[in-house]
Amino acid sequence: MVEVTKTTRCTAVHEASVPPQTKGIIDYITVLKPRETVLLVFIGICSAVVAGQGSVPWDILLLALAALTTGSAGANGITNYLDRHVDARMRRTHMRSLPAERIVPARRALVWSLFLVIVALVLAWFLHPLAFLFGLTGTVAASVFRKKVMCVIQGGIAGCAPVLIGYVAVTHQLDLTILFICILIAVWIPLHVWSVMIANREDYIQAGVVYFPVTWKPKDAIKVLLALSVLLYAASLALWDVGGFGWLYFAIANVLGVFMVYATYNLLRSGTSEDAWKVYKLSAFPYLGVIFTVLCLNFWI
Numbered sequence: 001m002v003e004v005t006k007t008t009r010c011t012a013v014h015e016a017s018v019p020p021q022t023k024g025i026i027d028y029i030t031v032l033k034p035r036e037t038v039l040l041v042f043i044g045i046c047s048a049v050v051a052g053q054g055s056v057p058w059d060i061l062l063l064a065l066a067a068l069t070t071g072s073a074g075a076n077g078i079t080n081y082l083d084r085h086v087d088a089r090m091r092r093t094h095m096r097s098l099p100a101e102r103i104v105p106a107r108r109a110l111v112w113s114l115f116l117v118i119v120a121l122v123l124a125w126f127l128h129p130l131a132f133l134f135g136l137t138g139t140v141a142a143s144v145f146r147k148k149v150m151c152v153i154q155g156g157i158a159g160c161a162p163v164l165i166g167y168v169a170v171t172h173q174l175d176l177t178i179l180f181i182c183i184l185i186a187v188w189i190p191l192h193v194w195s196v197m198i199a200n201r202e203d204y205i206q207a208g209v210v211y212f213p214v215t216w217k218p219k220d221a222i223k224v225l226l227a228l229s230v231l232l233y234a235a236s237l238a239l240w241d242v243g244g245f246g247w248l249y250f251a252i253a254n255v256l257g258v259f260m261v262y263a264t265y266n267l268l269r270s271g272t273s274e275d276a277w278k279v280y281k282l283s284a285f286p287y288l289g290v291i292f293t294v295l296c297l298n299f300w301i
Contacts, residue, residue: 027097031109032116033076039285040072041065044162046292047181050243051170054299063127064169068162071120071135075142075158077113081106082146089207092200127169134164149211152193156186180239184291187235191228191264192283198222198267199276222268225279229264233257236291245298252294256287 048056048064056064080087080098084106088099103109117139124131138161141154160182167178194213197204198221204214213221236253239245263282267275 024103027102028109028112031077031080031097031103032073032113033080034073037069037072037076039289040159040162041068042289043185043292044068044072044166046296047163047166047178048170049296049299050177050181051167054296056170060127060169063123064131064166067120067123067127067131067135067169068165069120070116071124071139071165072162074113074116074118074120075139077109077116078139078143079146081110081113082143086147086207086209090200090203092203124165127165128172130168130172130174131165134161134168137161138164147209152190155193156189159185159189177239177243180235180242184232184235184239185288187228187232188283188288191225191232191260192280194221194228195225195264195267195276195280195283198225199273199280201273218271219268222264222271222276226261226264226268229260233261243295245295246301248301249294249298252290256290260287 045061045065045068048061080096083093084096084098087093087096093099097103098106098109121132121135121139124135138158141161142158145151145154163181163185164174164178167181168174197209198213198218201214201218204210213224216224233253236257237250240250240253260279260282263275263279267279
């Protein structure tokens with residue numbers, strides 16, 4: 001009890017020592033979901049590298065980086081604003097900036113996010129009209145039907161927007177390679193989203209978020225995740241075949257694919273929220289991040 005008290009006091013002293021202005025800035029940054037933004041920007045830039053066969057003009061690369069960063073951050077800020085009431089009812093998210101009311105009124109975060117999206121769309125227009133179209137479509141898709149059963153469909157569209165922007169910024173057209181990159185992401189999105197919902201099933205239910213997978217028996221819902229992990233593995237190999245990527249991508253895609261299938265199979269056997277959380281974490285940077293990294297390395301090694 002003494003140790004807890006000391007820790008609490010130290011935390012309070014530390015927080016009190018942080019200037020209010022700094023706290024406010026941090027809140028306006030965290031509302032943009034920095035980790036998710038970094039992943040979206042990363043896969044978008046990697047797509048530009050793939051489109052340029054390993055070489056992208058610096059002016060296009062920097063403009064794409066600016067458009068993807070502001071656009072992804074702004075879209076994430078909008079979704080945080082739209083989800084704030086549900087987030088306030090969930091243990092996992094109730095301490096986020098908006099549900100914890102560290103940004104008051106909440107519309108300030110919305111204005112801030114919309115400003116970033118507008119900046120991103122202007123930059124995207126200078127990249128190419130198609131980049132503008134994909135950016136606008138991705139933002140709208142991310143913003144509608146929040147916390148509904150069909151949100152993974154819009155999530156798939158929004159998740160494909162960064163890679164489409166990065167790709168057309170270089171090629172100014174679409175082809176089979178970017179199509180199969182989008183298929184990979186479209187399969188990855190529900191696996192990623194539904195695994196975190198299974199990991200926090202009771203939290204979602206008590207917050208009133210009641211749709212698949214939390215409405216199914218956990219064992220049956222996990223079987224769907226296992227099927228998705230197999231499809232994801234197949235999609236990664238199909239991308240290798242269509243895109244003509246080299247031995248490094250083929251080897252890493254097989255290793256990552258086996259890991260994902262094994263992780264979801266292990267989840268099916270255990271049925272624990274801890275293993276569902278492992279699938280969720282594995283699917284993010286370790287899986288998607290590495291897959292896109294080796295897509296780029298294919299041209300440099």
